[in-house]
Amino acid sequence: MTRVSAPTVQEVQTTFAEALCAAHEDAMRLDPSIVLLGQDIRAGFPFGATKGLVDEFGPDRVINTPISEAATMGCGVGAALAGIRPVVEVDFSGFLLLGLDQLVNNGAKLRYMSGDQVSIPLVVRVGQGPLGSFAAQHSQTQHAYLAAVPGLTVLAPATVQAAYDALRWALVHDDPVVVLEDMRLYRQQGTLVRGLAPDDITSTLHREGTSLSVVTYGHGVILALQAAKVLAAEGIEVEVLGLNSLAPLDVAGIASTARHTRRVLCLADDPPLFGVAATIAMVAGTEAHDVLRAPVLSLGSRPVPTPYAPDLERLVFPTVEGVVEAARRLHGWEE
Amino acid sequence: MTRVSAPTVQEVQTTFAEALCAAHEDAMRLDPSIVLLGQDIRAGFPFGATKGLVDEFGPDRVINTPISEAATMGCGVGAALAGIRPVVEVDFSGFLLLGLDQLVNNGAKLRYMSGDQVSIPLVVRVGQGPLGSFAAQHSQTQHAYLAAVPGLTVLAPATVQAAYDALRWALVHDDPVVVLEDMRLYRQQGTLVRGLAPDDITSTLHREGTSLSVVTYGHGVILALQAAKVLAAEGIEVEVLGLNSLAPLDVAGIASTARHTRRVLCLADDPPLFGVAATIAMVAGTEAHDVLRAPVLSLGSRPVPTPYAPDLERLVFPTVEGVVEAARRLHGWEE
Amino acid sequence: MTAQVQARVDPDTARDLYSRMAVIRRFERLAYRAYERGDVHGTVHVSIGQEAVAVGVIGAMGEADTVLSHHRGHGHALAKGVDPGQLMAELCGRVDGVSRGKGGSMHSTDVANGFLGTMAVVGSAVPLAVGVALANKVKGIDSVCVAFFGDGAVNQGVLYESLNLAALWSLPVVFVCENNSYAITTSADESTAGEGVVARAKAFGVQAESIDGQDVIAVEETAARLISGARAGRPALIEALTYRFMGHSRGDPPHGVYRTKAELSEWTQRDPLTLLVDAAGLDPATVEALDAEAAAVAEAALAFAVQSPVPAEDELMRGVRA
Amino acid sequence: MTAQVQARVDPDTARDLYSRMAVIRRFERLAYRAYERGDVHGTVHVSIGQEAVAVGVIGAMGEADTVLSHHRGHGHALAKGVDPGQLMAELCGRVDGVSRGKGGSMHSTDVANGFLGTMAVVGSAVPLAVGVALANKVKGIDSVCVAFFGDGAVNQGVLYESLNLAALWSLPVVFVCENNSYAITTSADESTAGEGVVARAKAFGVQAESIDGQDVIAVEETAARLISGARAGRPALIEALTYRFMGHSRGDPPHGVYRTKAELSEWTQRDPLTLLVDAAGLDPATVEALDAEAAAVAEAALAFAVQSPVPAEDELMRGVRA
Ligand SMILES: Cc1ncc(C[n+]2csc(CCOP(=O)(O)OP(=O)(O)O)c2C)c(N)n1
Ligand SMILES: Cc1ncc(C[n+]2csc(CCOP(=O)(O)OP(=O)(O)O)c2C)c(N)n1
């Protein structure tokens, strides 16, 4: 668990998508074996996370693929098996399903099945969550499923810096890493310090507090921090733990905040049943059972294919108001 | 929640696989719109769950497919959309990944996305778990992921009768149903009463007890019942709740057993983090927080691609001894 | 060829074809504008330039036949008889939308009109069409299913799995590839090796033809022939060569990034509406009248859409287990 | 043809080819017996009858070239130089297995010998080979990757996506389809529409040839030619017509259910080992000696395997995050 650090001099203001682009760039300069595979990635379509890279690194390293997700993922796994570092970009969550056989059956398992002879330094970047009226097939989350696959590392950055760090770390890691990018974050502004790949990706204590803990990841961190401001005005001091990695999971970090505040709200972007919140809740419950002053609460999305109409879609995913309300309930809980 | 009923006269002894075959047969006699799609299903290969059906129903209703899982699943979804009832058989869990786009993006979402105009009465039968040294790609579980997909119903029968009932119910249900068949159960013997499709699939209280509850599904029920016998000799009376359905989940049933025994062991076939146990634990923890006398414990598989060597594989999945040990720990827990 | 075409089409048919294409054209223009104004949400893919494919193929279909389509599907919906007002309401996320506002531009369904739906995952409607055709065969219903998709779908494996099933089982299904030369910014040449989808389909035992997708009469004639073959158990694939006159979706300029202005203007000279006017010798007054009618239909559609209520909260969990 | 073949092969080469096929034959027989005795677990797919494909294709490869394979992969592993003892130990789930007993019959890997692994999901090794070839190209290494698969994989969409990528990017990759006419109980005719995988591959821009997979010299000659083409950036597909002389896997009888005894015996008359003996004019004494040597290799492999320890408990979490 790292704490938010004090500002340094090399900071720039940028967006989440630009930070990803910068991470690609910095890593590719250092490691000529990195190649990017994806649809329209030379053009940087649609989110700009690869924009301009073809100009610096050329079309042999920034490779437009046909719309062939299964073979592209398999090609990524095979290229990694043969010792280069491919990044496979999948723009929307729904398309990842086409490549899952290759990712899960081959990518995640080859090291183990080979008796530790091979490594698969593959990075898969996937857009997650809603983007705003892109409807059900384009607005899904796959955090819980991917984090359940032995052999995969699953990152879920929440901030500009975390996005950069996640990708830089993934690009020096020797096993497959999936970077789950909440699409609502791509245009988010923040400060970025470019530099070295971090040693580790764990979790960030975004805010300290004593009243209760919100444990979350990705876009949830934004909601939690906004909610914390509202709640602070009411005297409720919220601690916000952001999980930059879901697999491995920072069990010690969850335990520590749970034991500290003794009230835990798990905030996720999928439905609580069989979603990320269930796992956070299990960990918090097991690790802090003896000190908890309230049941662990879980807040997630409604169990529904994401509707197109904005007026329905906004009912599906957690909101700041929803977090505030749940936090109040948790804070006021009397055994 | 149903209780195990007293024996009746029409009982026969049969296997889990034969019970599935009988369910296909009984349903197909009643509903001429049921067709089966799968590889080598005319031959009933490999588990016998469709053996001999082609003789009675002919090759137009029992259709051998090429090895084309994506198109076969899509074909199933399309056929269901057009008003017949296809059953798509997928022999091993690993192959399901090839059909997930069709199942999850189309099958599960079409009713909702169409504004409730269409229904997709598709049944997907998938082998799950280990079979014994079939190695990593053939020995996976997908319960948690599938149960997380809005629009899917996910069943996980544990007994011969439950297998029959699950499939009969699925074959009169109007939305997609995935029947997850633990491959270790196919040859299991048990009593079967053939008859009507049940009204509902929820959970079964396989054993009543006062010391603690094991909440589980599929093969876990077998383990739990065996463990319960061992534990009874030690004076520990285990209640065993078997979830025949994971989605919808019998939240009330879990709550009821948790509040009754006040000690809960969640037993699953996948790793606890991001697995089924996490969700059971969350539900039990939330619903019984005020009365629990110990943290909810979770027992699942080790987070590893299933190894081939029998001596390693047996370390991966829960065993009777493992359940007994966890139950003892839970029973002896002092706050 | 023009002469030949002209001989094949009587004035009534020509007016009818023109009118149906013109409605699509005006609908799409308004849809795009409605997107810019914020009435249509998310993204929008319009089919301006490709109207002859929708109108020609679907014009050759019977009432009992069905259509499946993809992200660029408004034209197919309209050609299949979906009410323009309900379609536009869908694009606007309103409760009178053909899918109650839950599907949007990428997922309109209208079962009553045999429009079974549009899938946004490239290529994924194709096996559904095979399944629909299988169901029709099992039920003994005389109905052909047509699946529309783009050149981008030509490298999705499921297309070939589907062609194989269709040929193997002699299913009443027709696959229509609208080759508009681009999948977003990627040209078909950059992404498709070999001789193209027609040669590929033939190798899978599916009869296949490549045609001029701007010539609505040629499209309809070919489609009629291949659809009747499909009805008799010979599945077929049509590759219609066409062009999208606009960018891929909202925000994407029609030229300048991945295709040139010259290429665009070469193709806009092959506008399916004007080609038909020339081929059929429709007089300017008729054309003007038909255009005005089409514009009125589109305007009425948008007016209907924007007055329709947004879905109430209790719509959220309708059609799904809570 | 025999005369022609004979002219192409000198006695040393013939002995070498025979010996390599004989080792596979004996290895497979013992593997099957070991399964029956309980030393090999789960299931086992042997390649008896198909030895000429493995030996012919891999004989034409260079040391730096690599192989990927599928569930029926023992022959490919042995032909690529994997130690028979380590391979048998893998089948027996022992720690001296080439993959430390973790992969088993369906997942042996031996990177040192360029044997990159076998995938049990039908068709799924194919795109990996494309990726390996891409990596070789990126790294500027002169190395061709060969992917073996069966006729059952011919209807997996990912094969066509992969052919397309290989052709598009001019990759050094060769796809080898061992068409033994059956995928478990399903015949290739029942499952594959159109003219077959060669015609299909050509339509994707990949050069392709169908050859007699029982004639090891013909296989090697064709493979040599196509592999050298692939090295120069022209990916290729070889369809080798062959037959499995045994059932699909343990328990499946060689004939009686989905294929006839007559068909089986027609094919066993085209045993690749005897065909080579005839074609090369190997004398009986030589053959006997080579058979004896092969049998000894296989016996030694099994002896090595069964004396190897089973993996200790601490092997379980090695190579994966706990
Ligand atoms: C499987 C999948 N991959 C990627 C996308 C993103 N995407 C949306 S439309 C499109 C291009 C489709 O091109 P084409 O099929 O030619 O249709 P067109 O847009 O030209 O009508 C892409 C790549 C998608 N929707 N589905
Ligand atoms: C994707 C997938 N579907 C189904 C299976 C089950 N299965 C194992 S081998 C096999 C037949 C393969 O036939 P073929 O490719 O011709 O190889 P052969 O066994 O004849 O060597 C099948 C269907 C599988 N392993 N993978």
Ligand SMILES: [Mg+2]
């Ligand atoms: Mg296109």
Ligand SMILES: [Mg+2]
């Ligand atoms: Mg075969």
